[in-house]
Structure formats: structure tokens, C-alpha cells
Amino acid sequence: MIEESPENLAKIPTHVAIIMDGNGRWALEKGLPRFAGHKAGTENLREVIEASVEFGIQYLTIYAFSTENWKRPQDEIQGLMRIFKTMLDRELNNLHENGVQLRHFGCLDRIDEVLKRKVIEAIELTKDNQTLILNVAFNYGGRDEILRAVQGIVKDGLPAEEVDEKTFSKYLYSANCPDPDLIIRTSGEYRCSNFLIWQGAYSEWYFTPTYWPDFGKEELHQALTAYNQRERRYGEVKKDPDK
Numbered sequence: 001m002i003e004e005s006p007e008n009l010a011k012i013p014t015h016v017a018i019i020m021d022g023n024g025r026w027a028l029e030k031g032l033p034r035f036a037g038h039k040a041g042t043e044n045l046r047e048v049i050e051a052s053v054e055f056g057i058q059y060l061t062i063y064a065f066s067t068e069n070w071k072r073p074q075d076e077i078q079g080l081m082r083i084f085k086t087m088l089d090r091e092l093n094n095l096h097e098n099g100v101q102l103r104h105f106g107c108l109d110r111i112d113e114v115l116k117r118k119v120i121e122a123i124e125l126t127k128d129n130q131t132l133i134l135n136v137a138f139n140y141g142g143r144d145e146i147l148r149a150v151q152g153i154v155k156d157g158l159p160a161e162e163v164d165e166k167t168f169s170k171y172l173y174s175a176n177c178p179d180p181d182l183i184i185r186t187s188g189e190y191r192c193s194n195f196l197i198w199q200g201a202y203s204e205w206y207f208t209p210t211y212w213p214d215f216g217k218e219e220l221h222q223a224l225t226a227y228n229q230r231e232r233r234y235g236e237v238k239k240d241p242d243k
């Protein structure tokens with residue numbers, strides 16, 4: 001166990017993003033249906049959100065449903081949508097009282113009307129909160145996001161020479177959000193699965209074999225400790241401490 005000393009966390013990442021993976025395997029290994037894993041995977045979210053506030057993280061992005069997850073069996077998709085609705089009903093007031101601002105990364109076009117309305121209302125209700133910005137990547141895909149940005153730029157008739165990184169970023173779902181400093185993926189998979197492929201260009205990655213329902217405050221602390229041991233160079237050469 002890593003000691004929870006303040007020096008371990010001298011640098012707190014402004015923006016942490018999490019690929020919450022491993023719900024299905026968590027359940028199957030316990031002899032439960034995958035659905036039980038998805039349910040359990042929302043139970044620990046409150047702890048992770050509260051810990052993020054406690055550690056001083058300002059932006060937290062969670063990958064809840066990808067544009068590729070539509071390929072799953074219909075009953076799993078419906079189960080997931082039901083869980084998202086219940087989650088919003090159950091947690092919204094608590095999030096609002098704790099100063100969490102909800103934002104959505106993704107497209108609501110394919111989402112059923114009831115859930116769509118709940119998402120829009122939650123965004124509206126919490127829009128002035130500043131303690132933590134919680135971006136929920138829901139029906140989100142990095143390639144889809146980039147294509148939509150290109151379409152927006154073409155529609156707006158921007159001249160080619162004006163399309164630089166700064167302008168391009170304004171057309172992404174993350175327009176008002178800094179790039180993630182740290183991306184965490186649970187469940188022992190080592191891939192990005194179409195998550196924040198533009199924004200994550202220089203993110204630090206933390207991988208853990210822990211399945212998402214078992215990921216809590218202590219492991220978030222471990223991820224932050226690992227982050228503190230990284231040297232971010234952005235293509236430059238290592239800084240000489242004597243100069």
C-alpha cells in the first residue's frame with residue numbers, strides 16, 4: 001500500500017479522465033449477470049467523485065457509454081440506459097448540493113426522450129456549480145467527435161488557414177475544458193477505445209488490473225501518486241536541475 005502522505009500528491013492533475021472498464025468481468029467472476037456489474041459500477045462512482053473533490057481535482061471525465069457500445073446485445077444496452085436514468089434520479093440532488101457541474105460529451109440523438117430530457121435538465125440545473133466539473137462521456141466516440149468538429153468547421157465556412165489547433169479544439173465537446181492530465185483505465189486493458197483521442201495527445205496514463213466496481217478512493221490516490229512520479233516533457237529535453 002502506498003503511504004497517504006501529502007508529498008505524494010504535491011502535483012494534483014487539473015483534469016482526470018477515467019475509462020470505467022471491467023463491470024462485466026467483475027460480475028461474471030462472482031457468478032452474477034453482467035447487469036449486476038453495471039449496477040455495482042455506479043455504486044462506487046459517488047466515492048470517486050467525492051474523493052476527486054477532496055484531492056482538489058477540478059475536472060473529472062468519465063467514460064460511461066461509447067459509440068461502439070451500441071454493438072452490445074439489446075438487453076444489455078437497455079439495462080445500461082435504465083441504470084443511467086436511476087443514477088441521475090438518485091444522485092442529481094447530492095451532486096448539485098456538492099457543487100458539481102454536469103456536462104455531457106457525446107451526442108444525444110439516439111438516446112430515448114426521457115433520458116435525453118433528464119440529461120438536459122441536469123446540465124441546466126448544475127450549470128453554475130464550480131467545485132468540480134464532471135464531464136460524462138455518454139454515447140461518445142473520439143472519431144465521431146472529430147468528424148463532427150470538421151463538419152462544424154465546414155458549415156461555418158472557416159478559411160483553411162484559420163483552422164489551427166486552438167480553433168479546432170473549440171469545435172469539440174471539450175471546448176471549455178483543459179486537456180486531461182491523467183487518464184486512468186481499469187480492468188487491465190491497455191487501449192484507449194476511442195476515448196479523448198485528440199485531447200489525450202499528451203496525457204499521462206495509469207493502468208490498473210482492478211475492475212471498475214472495486215476502484216475507490218485509495219486506488220485513485222495511488223493513481224495520483226504515480227502521476228506525481230512522472231516527468232511531462234511534451235517533446236522537450238529533460239530539464240537539468242542544476243541550471
Ligand code: IPE
Pocket residue numbers: 020021022023024025026064065066069080187
Ligand atoms: C464497462 O464495463 C462499462 C461499459 C462499457 C458500459 P464492461 O461492460 O466493458 O465490462 P467488461 O470489460 O466486459 O468486463
Ligand code: IPE
Pocket residue numbers: 019020021022063064065066069189191193
Ligand atoms: C470502453 O470500454 C467504453 C467504456 C468504458 C464506456 P469497452 O469495454 O467498451 O472497450 P473495449 O471494447 O474493450 O475496447
Ligand code: MG
Pocket residue numbers: 021022023
Ligand atoms: Mg469492457
